[in-house]
Amino acid sequence: MKKAYGLIVALLLLAPVALNSARAQDTLRAAAVVNDDVISVLDLSLRTRLAIASIGAKDSPEIRQRLTPQVLRALIDERLQLQEAKRLSLEPTEQEVEEAFAAIAQGNNMSPEQFTEVLRQNNVLPTAVKDQARAELAWRGVVERRIRRQITISNEQIGAEIERLKGQDGQLQYRIAELFLSVDNPGDEARVSENIARLADEIRKGTPFQAVAKQFSQSSTASVGGDLGWVTLDQIDPAVARAVQGLQKNGLAGPIRGTAGYYIVGLIDQRTFRLGEQLIDTRAIALPVRPGTSAEVIEQRMAQLAAIQPRIESCTNLQTLAKEAGEDAVVRDTGRQRPQDLPPDVARAIEGVAVGQASAPFRRADALIIAVVCGRDSSGIDRKRVEERLVQEQIELRARRYLRDLRRSADLDIRI
Incomplete structure (x- = not known):
C-alpha cells in the first residue's frame, strides 16, 4: 500500500488537480488481480496515457475508452511474465531497467532527465515506462532459458524447407505488416474481437499502423512495427492469405479471425520471386x-x-x-x-x-x-539463413504457447 500511496502523491505533484479522498481511493482500486498481484486503476490509467502518447494520438475520453481494454490485457501479460521470471530467478536488475529506460530516452533523442520531464508533462510517471521495460527484459530472459536453448533444427527439416523454397520460383511474394491478438480460451473470443476492432478503427482513423503494432501486437514482429517481411501465401494463416490476395498496395484488412486469434494486416508491397536473379x-x-x-x-x-x-x-x-x-x-x-x-x-x-x-x-x-x-x-538458397528462420519461427510459436499456458493456469480476476 505504501508503494501505491507514493505513486498517488507523485501523480498529484504532476497534475495540479484537486482530488478528493474518494477519487484518490478509486485510483487504489484493483482493475485486475493476477495470482494475488494487483493491477490498480492507477496502473491502468498511467499505462493507457503512455500508450496514447506512444501511438501519437490525441488524448480524449473516447480514445481512452477504446484502448483501455487492450492496455489491461497487456498489463496482465506483463504481470504473468514477471511472475514467471521471478519463479525462475531471472528477474532483471535495477541497473538493467535503468539502462533500458536510458536507451528508450536516447531513442527519442533525449537524456533520461529530459525524457522524464516529457512524460511528466503528459501526466505519465517514468515508472510506467520502466515497468514495461522490466517485463520485456524478464520475458526475454525466460524465453532464452526455457525455449531458445532447447531448440534444435535437424538437417531433414532444413532440407524440407529448402525444397519448399525451390518450389516458390515464379510465385508471388508479399511483404506484409501484421497486428495479432491471441484467443486462448473460448471465453476470450468476444473480448479480443472487440479489442482488435477498436485498434483497427484507430488505424483507419489515421494512427500509424507501425505505432499501434509496436504497442499492442502479441506477435514477435511487434518490435519492428509488425513488418513480417517477404512471405508466400502458404507461409501465413489461411484466413490472412485470403485477405491479402484481395488487397492493393498499402491496403488494410481486418479484423480477420485466424487459427490462433485475430489479425489486422496491411500489404506493403508484392513481387515475383525468381531463382537465379x-x-x-x-x-x-x-x-x-x-x-x-x-x-x-x-x-x-x-x-x-x-x-x-x-x-x-x-x-x-x-x-x-x-x-x-x-x-x-x-x-x-x-x-x-x-x-x-x-x-x-x-x-x-x-x-x-x-x-x-x-x-x-x-x-x-x-x-x-x-x-x-x-x-x-x-537468388540461391542460403542454408544458414533457412536454419535461422526456422529457429526463430519455433521460438515465436513456443513463446506464444508458453504465455498462453500461463494465462490459462492463472488465477485472474478482472474487476472493471
Whole structure:
C-alpha cells in the first residue's frame, strides 16, 4: 500500500488537480488481480496515457475508452511474465531497467532527465515506462532459458524447407505488416474481437499502423512495427492469405479471425520471386529521429554514425559497432533483395560500395542510417539463413504457447 500511496502523491505533484479522498481511493482500486498481484486503476490509467502518447494520438475520453481494454490485457501479460521470471530467478536488475529506460530516452533523442520531464508533462510517471521495460527484459530472459536453448533444427527439416523454397520460383511474394491478438480460451473470443476492432478503427482513423503494432501486437514482429517481411501465401494463416490476395498496395484488412486469434494486416508491397536473379544482401544501422529534433542534434548523431562507418569491414560485428553509435541504435536485417526492390535511398547509398563495406550516413524522416552490403549473389538458397528462420519461427510459436499456458493456469480476476 505504501508503494501505491507514493505513486498517488507523485501523480498529484504532476497534475495540479484537486482530488478528493474518494477519487484518490478509486485510483487504489484493483482493475485486475493476477495470482494475488494487483493491477490498480492507477496502473491502468498511467499505462493507457503512455500508450496514447506512444501511438501519437490525441488524448480524449473516447480514445481512452477504446484502448483501455487492450492496455489491461497487456498489463496482465506483463504481470504473468514477471511472475514467471521471478519463479525462475531471472528477474532483471535495477541497473538493467535503468539502462533500458536510458536507451528508450536516447531513442527519442533525449537524456533520461529530459525524457522524464516529457512524460511528466503528459501526466505519465517514468515508472510506467520502466515497468514495461522490466517485463520485456524478464520475458526475454525466460524465453532464452526455457525455449531458445532447447531448440534444435535437424538437417531433414532444413532440407524440407529448402525444397519448399525451390518450389516458390515464379510465385508471388508479399511483404506484409501484421497486428495479432491471441484467443486462448473460448471465453476470450468476444473480448479480443472487440479489442482488435477498436485498434483497427484507430488505424483507419489515421494512427500509424507501425505505432499501434509496436504497442499492442502479441506477435514477435511487434518490435519492428509488425513488418513480417517477404512471405508466400502458404507461409501465413489461411484466413490472412485470403485477405491479402484481395488487397492493393498499402491496403488494410481486418479484423480477420485466424487459427490462433485475430489479425489486422496491411500489404506493403508484392513481387515475383525468381531463382537465379541477382540479389543484394544488406543490413542497416539506424538511429531513430524524433519529430522536432533540432538540426544540431541531428548533426551530432550523423557524426556518431560517420565515426563507425570506416570501421565496418563485414556484417559480423554490426551489433557491437551500432551500440557505439548510440544505445538506441538498431541493426535492421533487410535481407537479400533484387536491386530494383531496394528502397531508392538505400540503392543510391550503396552504389559502388564493396561487399563488407558501408555507405555514408543518410537521413530519412524517422531515422539516420548507414547501409551495409553483406553480399551480392544470385537468388540461391542460403542454408544458414533457412536454419535461422526456422529457429526463430519455433521460438515465436513456443513463446506464444508458453504465455498462453500461463494465462490459462492463472488465477485472474478482472474487476472493471
